[in-house]
Amino acid sequence: xxxxxxxxxxxxxxxxxxxxxxxxxxxxxxxxxxxxxxxxxxxxxxxxxxxxxxxxxxxxxxxxxxxxxxxxxxxxxxxxxxxxxxxxxxxxxxxxxxxxxxxxxxxxxxxxxxxxxxxxxxxxxxxxxxxxxxxxxxxxxxxxxxxxxxxxxxxxxxxxxxxxxxxxxxxxxxxxxxxxxxxxxxxxxxxxxxxxxxxxxxxxxxxxxxxxxxxxxxxxxxxxxxxxxxxxxxxxxxxxxxxxxxxxxxxxxxxxxxxxxxxxxxxxxxxxxxxxxxxxxxxxxxxxxxxxxxxxxxxxxxxxxxxxxxxxxxxxxxxxxxxxxxxxxxxxxxxxxxxxxxxxxxxxxxxxxxxxxxxxxxxxxxxxxxxxxxxxxxxxxxxxxxxxxxxxxxxxxxxxxxxxxxxxxxxxxxxxxxxxxxxxxxxxxxxxxxxxxxxxxxxxxxxxxxxxxxxxxxxxxxxxxxxxxxxxxxxxxxxxxxxxxxxxxxxxxxxxxxxxxxxxxxxxxxxxxxxxxxxxxxxxxxxxxxxxxxxxxxxxxxxxxxxxxxxxxxxxxxxxxxxxxxxxxxxxxxxxxxxxxxxxxxxxxxxxxxxxxxxxxxxxxxxxxxxxxxxxxxxxxxxxxxxxxxxxxxxxxxxxxxxxxxxxxxxxxxxxxxxxxxxxxxxxxxxxxxxxxxxxxxxxxxxxxxxxxxxxxxxxxxxxxxxxxxxxxxxxxxxxxxxxxxxxxxxxxxxxxxxxxxxxxxxxxxxxxxxxxxxxxxxxxxxxxxxxxxxxxxxxxxxxxxxxxxxxxxxxxxxxxxxxxxxxxxxxxxxxxxxxxxxxxxxxxxxxxxxxxxxxxxxxxxxxxxxxxxxxxxxxxxxx
Ligand code: BGC
Ligand code: BGC
Numbered sequence: 117x118x119x120x121x122x123x124x125x126x127x128x129x130x131x132x133x134x135x136x137x138x139x140x141x142x143x144x145x146x147x148x149x150x151x152x153x154x155x156x157x158x159x160x161x162x163x164x165x166x167x168x169x170x171x172x173x174x175x176x177x178x179x180x181x182x183x184x185x186x187x188x189x190x191x192x193x194x195x196x197x198x199x200x201x202x203x204x205x206x207x208x209x210x211x212x213x214x215x216x217x218x219x220x221x222x223x224x225x226x227x228x229x230x231x232x233x234x235x236x237x238x239x240x241x242x243x244x245x246x247x248x249x250x251x252x253x254x255x256x257x258x259x260x261x262x263x264x265x266x267x268x269x270x271x272x273x274x275x276x277x278x279x280x281x282x283x284x285x286x287x288x289x290x291x292x293x294x295x296x297x298x299x300x301x302x303x304x305x306x307x308x309x310x311x312x313x314x315x316x317x318x319x320x321x322x323x324x325x326x327x328x329x330x331x332x333x334x335x336x337x338x339x340x341x342x343x344x345x346x347x348x349x350x351x352x353x354x355x356x357x358x359x360x361x362x363x364x365x366x367x368x369x370x371x372x373x374x375x376x377x378x379x380x381x382x383x384x385x386x387x388x389x390x391x392x393x394x395x396x397x398x399x400x401x402x403x404x405x406x407x408x409x410x411x412x413x414x415x416x417x418x419x420x421x422x423x424x425x426x427x428x429x430x431x432x433x434x435x436x437x438x439x440x441x442x443x444x445x446x447x448x449x450x451x452x453x454x455x456x457x458x459x460x461x462x463x464x465x466x467x468x469x470x471x472x473x474x475x476x477x478x479x480x481x482x483x484x485x486x487x488x489x490x491x492x493x494x495x496x497x498x499x500x501x502x503x504x505x506x507x508x509x510x511x512x513x514x515x516x517x518x519x520x521x522x523x524x525x526x527x528x529x530x531x532x533x534x535x536x537x538x539x540x541x542x543x544x545x546x547x548x549x550x551x552x553x554x555x556x557x558x559x560x561x562x563x564x565x566x567x568x569x570x571x572x573x574x575x576x577x578x579x580x581x582x583x584x585x586x587x588x589x590x591x592x593x594x595x596x597x598x599x600x601x602x603x604x605x606x607x608x609x610x611x612x613x614x615x616x617x618x619x620x621x622x623x624x625x626x627x628x629x630x631x632x633x634x635x636x637x638x639x640x641x642x643x644x645x646x647x648x649x650x651x652x653x654x655x656x657x658x659x660x661x662x663x664x665x666x667x668x669x670x671x672x673x674x675x676x677x678x679x680x681x682x683x684x685x686x687x688x689x690x691x692x693x694x695x696x697x698x699x700x701x702x703x704x705x706x707x708x709x710x711x712x713x714x715x716x717x718x719x720x721x722x723x724x725x726x727x728x729x730x731x732x733x734x735x736x737x738x739x740x741x742x743x744x745x746x747x748x749x750x751x752x753x754x755x756x757x758x759x760x761x762x763x764x765x766x767x768x769x770x771x772x773x774x775x776x777x778x779x780x781x782x783x784x785x786x787x788x789x790x791x792x793x794x795x796x797x798x799x800x801x802x803x804x805x806x807x808x809x810x811x812x813x814x815x816x817x818x819x820x821x822x823x824x825x826x827x828x829x830x831x832x833x834x835x836x837x838x839x840x841x842x843x844x845x846x847x848x849x850x851x852x853x854x855x856x857x858x859x860x861x862x863x864x865x866x867x868x869x870x871x872x873x874x875x876x877x878x879x880x881x882x883x884x885x886x887x888x889x890x891x892x893x894x895x896x897x898x899x900x901x902x903x904x905x906x907x908x909x910x911x912x913x914x915x916x917x918x919x920x921x922x923x924x925x926x927x928x929x930x931x932x933x934x935x936x937x938x939x940x941x942x943x944x945x946x947x948x949x950x951x952x953x954x955x956x957x958x959x960x961x962x963x964x965x966x967x968x969x970x971x972x973x974x975x976x977x978x979x980x
Contacts, residue, residue: 165395167403167443173358174413174520176447184515188508191259196511197493199261200472202451204482205229205243213250213263216490219514220315221247222266223275224454224482225597225653226824233595233606233823234277237310241536244312244529261515262523264370266315266451270334271714272300272550273307273541274593278608280307280546280715284591285320286692287557287711289336289741290769294349296553301353303546305369310540312529314521315370317418319350321405322375324693325392326385327742328751330657333591333692333712335380337741338754339766340404347373348408355521358413364522366532373409375420375453377435378402385751387655388421398424398435406444415448415517419476421456431460436475449477449513454841456480465489469496473503477510542609547716554710554719559738560770562707562778567684569726569733569772570642572624576617577640577683579631579674580647582690584614589646589690591712592653597842598802599651601822610715613646613688620721624728634674643678644724645704647671648690651712655840656801657692663748663786664695668806675703688720694740696748698763698782708736732772739769747786796870798859798952799879799968801843806861807952809833809845814853814958821845830855836964838880838919844966851888851960858896858954859968867949867970871926874975877952878923879968886915889959895929896951903929907955911963919966926970928979 188196198217205223212218229239244265251263273279282288282300301319308316323343324335336342354371356363378391378398393401406417417440420429429435430452440446457479458465465481466488472479481489496502518524526532534540560568570576582588587595587602595606604612618628629636634643648664648671665671678685687704689697692712701707710720727733743753744764755766763782770776797804812818813828824842825834831849838844847857877895893907905928914920953968955961 165399167399167439168407170407170410170444170446172410172413172445172447174415175358180516180519183519184512187259187261187515188511190257191511193494193497193507195259195261196507197490197497199511199514200478200493201486201490202266202478202480203486205265206231207482207484207486208247210246210250212487213247214253216487217258217261218247218251218263219261220264220266220478222317222480222482225268225593226275226595228275237276237536237538237541240276240311240313241530248528262518262526264314264518264521264523265312266317266370266372267308267311267313268317268593269304269308270318270320270593271591272304273311274595276307276311276541277595277606278538278542280542280550281590281594281607281610282550282714283553283557284333284692284712284714285336286333286742287713287738288346288553289342290559290711290738291553291556292342292739292741293556294345296549296556297346297349298353299549300553301350301371303353303549305354306367306534307541307546308369309367309532309534310537312532312535313369314523315372315416316354317372317374318354319347319371319373319405319409320375320379321347321373321409322380323402323404324380324742325401325754326382326751327662327693327745327753328385328659329380329382330385330387330652330659331379331654332385332742333657338743339741339756340401342741344404344408346408347405347414348412351409351412351414355413355415364520366522366526367534368521370415370517370521371409372416372418372451373406373414374418375422376406376417376429376440376450377420378424378429379420379422382422385658387658389423390426391422391424406440410444410446415520416451417446417448418451418453419456421453421459428456428460430457430471430476431463431474433474441475447513448517449510450475451478452476452480454480454482467492469493469501472496472510473506477513542715547609550714550716551719551722554713554716555723555734556737557711557713558720558723558736559709559740559768560706560736560772561709561744561764561768562701562704563770563772563774563776564705564778564780566772566775567642567706568686568708568724568736570686570724571626571730572620572725572728573626574621574641575627575638576621577629577631577634577636577643577678578614578617578646579634579643579678580645580671580688581632582613582646582648582688583632583644584612584630586610586612586715586717588648588650589613589710589713589717590715591651591692592657594651594714596823598653598656600802601820607715611717613710613713613717613720616718616721617644617725619718620725634678639681640683642686643683644686644688645671645675645678646688646690646710647674649692649695650805652692661748662694662696662745662751664691664697664700666748672699672703675700679703679705686724688724694742694744696745696750696786698746698786699784701778702780702782702784709738735771736769737771739767740764741766744768746783749786794972796970797967798970799845799966801840803859806863806865807859808861810858810860811847812856812858814855828855829853830958831857833857838964838966844880844964846884846962846964847955849957849959849961851958854956854958856894856954856956858894858951860896860951860954862950865949865952867926867952870970870972873972874925874927874977875970875972876923876925876974876976877968877970878921878974879953880919880921880966881914882919882964883911883914883917883962884964885960885962886912887957887959887961889957891955891957891959891961893924894951894954894956895949896954897949905929911961923974923976925975925977925979927975
């Protein structure tokens with residue numbers, strides 16, 4: 117019965133959308149008929165697939181081409197190759213720009229001028245100026261081509277404190293509002309222009325098929341329809357519209373459609389994995405954003421890390437050259453993704469003619485040794501491994517984009533109209549657009565007895581760890597790369613969800629109490645609980661199944677305890693993808709998916725509360741562009757599947773006038789799936805919640821690591837690469853006094869069941885330098901019950917060796933049994949684990965660690 121009404125609503129939503137977004141013109145039918153099974157089939161008919169021929173809104177211009185001819189005729193091989201090398205700002209100085217004729221630079225997620233998280237707009241502009249002046253230097257007959265600087269403003273200007281951060285793409289999908297996307301593009305372009313930068317690595321036009329993928333939130337939809345309807349609008353917003361006054365002015369930036377192609381379709385949803393399906397799937401599912409993006413004039417396409425049919429996209433000549441450039445007529449340039457060329461067989465990040473020959477035009481090469489790539493490429497041109505023709509084609513494309521974007525005429529970044537303008541960054545006008553996006557993106561999944569919207573003058577309890585946490589509501593690519601390690605003060609001008617609620621309710625004479633754990637002084641009329649996924653950007657968000665926090669039931673317990681006290685519960689769920697939350701939905705009277713709304717938390721109160729007159733203030737407008745799972749193992753669940761059994765189908769979303777029929781009896785059995793987790797990850801590329809990394813110096817100085825490096829009196833720590841970016845941490849003790857590094861949490865964790873089930877604590881370590889003094893491995897559980905193992909000999913023996921995996925049976929820790937779980941009061945204050953992993957010494961020591969986990973049943977029965 118429930119299903120019928122759900123399906124009816126979903127159809128309605130699609131009709132509305134069809135009118136707004138032109139459903140009919142997108143390759144909807146193909147998408148609808150493609151089941152996951154079809155996707156998995158091999159490319160039998162590859163050669164018969166016809167890709168569309170696309171006419172870009174930006175025509176080729178004979179005068180521009182003549183200007184390029186003239187420039188190319190004057191440029192040396194070195195100057196040309198320099199245009200094709202893009203280092204990261206941490207690795208490139210203005211002198212480098214001049215000496216190597218660099219055509220572009222980028223700042224990666226979390227990289228800022230002078231490594232200053234709080235760099236001012238003037239710092240950005242000054243650095244942009246210094247690069248620019250070096251690039252246009254015409255001494256010694258140099259062509260003096262203006263440099264461009266690219267950045268990831270994927271939901272607003274993520275790297276700059278104070279910027280307007282929009283809801284992530286998954287939320288924007290739910291708005292079904294292409295016009296809004298254009299406005300967001302315009303605002304984003306203006307805030308980028310305030311830094312003096314010229315180029316955005318956005319939009320992401322991924323179609324996310326397997327929701328285990330950690331970048332699902334960067335996709336507008338699981339279906340090409342919305343992605344196609346949005347991509348072109350976003351491009352128009354960022355670059356402007358050809359033939360109008362609003363076209364590549366100094367308030368616009370170059371847009372990038374990424375990641376070409378099939379990034380959202382990998383096996384098991386693994387980031388950077390192997391895209392599934394035949395060429396028809398590539399075209400009909402994953403192509404949509406490129407079609408409308410190119411039509412709207414997008415000037416850059418970023419190659420994907422992924423591979424298809426065994427070939428890495430950075431080296432895929434057929435798709436990059438024959439399909440994208442020749443057939444689809446894309447005449448801008450193809451940029452690589454973070455040394456992605458290095459994964460082509462036979463290549464390294466510093467040596468890869470294969471990528472250029474396949475059709476890559478710019479190497480994104482954040483490596484410190486990027487100069488080697490420059491020299492190798494020059495040599496490969498000189499020896500003919502890369503043809504002069506291919507070289508000229510790549511550089512022609514780069515120059516074409518720069519000329520079209522007006523960069524030859526624009527002058528130094530600091531001379532542009534918005535450069536350095538603090539009043540532009542996070543302006544009220546910009547925040548209003550983000551606020552609109554928040555209001556339109558909320559999806560109401562349950563509304564028992566019409567609990568929502570609430571009256572303003574109620575007595576409200578606001579609780580949950582997302583209630584007053586702008587970092588959590590902003591998600592990845594927010595101030596820091598993964599969006600972690602920030603506090604509310606890192607988002608000046610932004611509003612937490614609590615702050616928004618507090619404003620609305622107190623103005624109307626109601627009462628608001630904020631408490632993270634759900635306790636209260638006055639019994640509230642209603643509890644609003646804000647909880648959900650913690651931020652992640654790329655790679656780190658991949659999950660094994662869709663169960664929400666299977667081993668951490670605190671949110672669920674909180675909901676249940678409030679309901680048990682007779683308090684109606686409104687759940688506001690922060691998430692980057694649909695997750696299996698049947699238990700939490702059952703324990704809620706109203707349940708809203710608020711996605712990752714960004715800095716304007718106010719938008720939520722605007723919708724969930726009635727206006728002062730008691731009328732609906734803003735209706736619930738969001739409609740799912742992702743199918744919501746009935747079970748945790750429904751990660752491949754997409755509209756049009758042959759056996760489609762979602763809990764909430766694509767297009768679903770209640771309005772306030774809808775009468776909800778959902779009961780409190782959704783199956784809770786699926787959790788067994790999540791429970792099979794035998795490995796408790798404590799650090800896997802980053803500390804896994806609830807754990808943080810903390811270092812403690814000898815001067816009683818202690819700090820949680822919240823950026824890439826941290827230094828205290830007796831030790832320092834830095835995020836370093838082992839197999840992937842920043843998947844390890846290097847810790848160096850300086851011998852000035854005792855120093856400790858720990859993976860710790862403020863909430864005691866019960867390890868008793870692990871101890872009883874013969875588990876081991878396992879971690880990977882590389883000892884770069886042996887300890888000069890006694891070194892302890894400590895399992896911490898508060899001041900009185902730490903359990904120490906002497907690690908001096910072990911670490912000394914490992915010094916200078918390659919990575920090693922160390923496994924310690926939990927029972928090897930002295931007093932183990934007593935320390936791991938709650939025993940009898942009052943011991944419970946001393947027991948349970950606070951720091952499952954920590955090392956301390958007064959001497960000098962240099963180690964790197966990665967992957968710290970607890971594995972059930974992995975004990976060997978031997979200690980040391
Ligand atoms: C990201 C960058 C980030 C870097 C950190 C990359 O994969 O794309 O933006 O700065 O990793 O190492
Ligand atoms: C990401 C891209 C991003 C680039 C630069 C890569 O790791 O995949 O989306 O644009 O880094 O930060």
